[in-house]
Amino acid sequence: KDHFADGFRLRVNRYLEKPLQQSDFNETLQMAQEALKLRPHITVKSEGKDVELMESDIAFVEQSRHHLFINMTGSKKVKTLGKLDDFEKHLPHPPFYRCHKSYLVNLTQVASLDKENRMFVMKEGDYVYIRRASIYEAARVLKQFLFSNVRD
Numbered sequence: 001k002d003h004f005a006d007g008f009r010l011r012v013n014r015y016l017e018k019p020l021q022q023s024d025f026n027e028t029l030q031m032a033q034e035a036l037k038l039r040p041h042i043t044v045k046s047e048g049k050d051v052e053l054m055e056s057d058i059a060f061v062e063q064s065r066h067h068l069f070i071n072m073t074g075s076k077k078v079k080t081l082g083k084l085d086d087f088e089k090h091l092p093h094p095p096f097y098r099c100h101k102s103y104l105v106n107l108t109q110v111a112s113l114d115k116e117n118r119m120f121v122m123k124e125g126d127y128v129y130i131r132r133a134s135i136y137e138a139a140r141v142l143k144q145f146l147f148s149n150v151r152d
Contacts, residue, residue: 003015013031013035014028014031016028039054039055039056041053041054041055042055042058042090042091044068044070044078044080044082045080045081046078046079046080047079051078051080053070053072053078055091055092055096055106056106056108057072057073057074058070058071058072058073058091058096058106058109059071059072059073059105059106059109059122059123059124059126060103060104060105060106060109060120060122060126060128061084061087061103061104062102062103062128063083063084063101063102063103064102066081066082066083067079067080067081067082068080068081068082068083068084068087071126073109073123073124074124075124084098084101084102084103084104087104088104091104094107094141094145094148095107095108095145097138097141097142097145099120099128099129099130099131099134099138100128100129100130100131100134101131102129103128103129103130105120105122105128107141107142107145107146108149109122109123109124110122110123110142111123113130113138113139113142114127115135115139118130118131118132118135120138120142
């Protein structure tokens with residue numbers, strides 16, 4: 001009860017009180033699983049299996065020949081057949097931004113923009129190239145995205 005205000009500010013859905021009851025724990029776990037199902041996701045085929053990827057966990061996507069390498073947060077990579085043009089159609093703009101013919105970046109995962117080397121520096125240390133002609137547009141899009149998220 002002492003942390004009610006913090007819980008409201010952090011959008012806590014439920015508190016578990018001690019002593020912990022198994023039924024309360026199970027109910028809370030079920031609520032969390034249902035909430036995860038509602039988060040936007042995309043399904044891809046990788047190594048013959050359907051893999052569900054949370055959109056928010058995709059850091060960037062790279063195309064190399066006929067394959068897409070989906071770089072997830074936590075340094076996980078998912079390889080699938082496909083074209084970046086087709087994959088891009090299934091993701092919202094923003095936060096996803098096509099910065100190069102071979103790269104699609106999630107702006108929520110960008111740490112900074114290196115204009116001199118024409119690349120996004122990702123939060124987990126990767127680099128995503130930006131086409132030469134789009135460096136100023138990329139800077140504008142990132143700035144606009146960050147500004148709109150500060151206001152929300």
